[in-house]
Amino acid sequence: xxxxxxxxxxxxxxxxxxxxxxxxxxxxxxxxxxxxxxxxxxxxxxxxxxxxxxxxxxxxxxxxxxxxxxxxxxxxxxxxxxxxxxxxxxxxxxxxxxxxxxxxxxxxxxxxxxxxxxxxxxxxxxxxxxxxxxxxxxxxxxx
Ligand SMILES: CC(C)(COP(=O)(O)OP(=O)(O)OC[C@H]1O[C@@H](n2cnc3c(N)ncnc32)[C@H](O)[C@@H]1OP(=O)(O)O)[C@@H](O)C(=O)NCCC(=O)NCCS
Numbered sequence: 001x002x003x004x005x006x007x008x009x010x011x012x013x014x015x016x017x018x019x020x021x022x023x024x025x026x027x028x029x030x031x032x033x034x035x036x037x038x039x040x041x042x043x044x045x046x047x048x049x050x051x052x053x054x055x056x057x058x059x060x061x062x063x064x065x066x067x068x069x070x071x072x073x074x075x076x077x078x079x080x081x082x083x084x085x086x087x088x089x090x091x092x093x094x095x096x097x098x099x100x101x102x103x104x105x106x107x108x109x110x111x112x113x114x115x116x117x118x119x120x121x122x123x124x125x126x127x128x129x130x131x132x133x134x135x136x137x138x139x140x141x142x143x
Pocket of ligand 1: 021
C-alpha cells in the first residue's frame with residue numbers, strides 16, 4: 001500500500017535515495033542541517049519502505065525552491081513522481097501569496113516531467129537563464 005508521509009524525512013533516507021540516483025554526496029551533518037532548515041518534505045512509502053522523496057526550501061510565502069525529487073529507480077514510471085509533485089504543490093499553495101515564485105533546476109531529461117505540472121523552461125521570452133554557483137571547499141553554499 002502506498003502512503004504519503006510529510007515532514008518526517010530523515011538524513012539516512014535522504015542520503016540513501018540520493019545515492020541511488022548518483023546525486024552529489026553530502027555528509028550526514030550537512031544533510032541533517034539542510035533538512036532541519038527545510039520548509040516541507042514528503043516521502044512516498046510502500047509497506048513502510050521509502051521509494052520516493054522530495055522537499056521544498058524557501059521563505060514560505062513568496063519564494064519556493066523544489067529540490068531532491070527522487071524516485072527509487074526500481075519504482076520509476078509508476079506515478080510516484082507525480083504523487084510527490086502533487087503533494088509539494090498542494091503544500092506550497094497553502095502558504096504562497098499571489099504571484100509567488102516556485103522554481104527548480106531540472107536534471108537533464110526531466111524537463112518534460114516538470115512541464116506536466118506547469119513549469120516552463122528558461123530562458124524564454126522576458127526571462128533569462130536559470131543560474132547556479134557551486135561552492136568550493138572554502139566557500140559557503142550560495143544557492
Ligand atoms: C524524474 C522522476 C522523479 C520521475 O519520477 P516517476 O515516478 O518515474 O514519474 P511518474 O511515473 O510519476 O511520471 C509522471 C508523468 O511524467 C512523465 N515522465 C516522467 N519522467 C519523465 C521524463 N524523464 N521525460 C518525460 N516524461 C516523463 C510520465 O510519463 C508521466 O506522464 P503521464 O502522467 O502523462 O502518464 C524520476 O525519474 C527520478 O527520480 N529521476 C532521477 C532523479 C532526478 O533526476 N530527479 C529530478 C531532480 S530535478
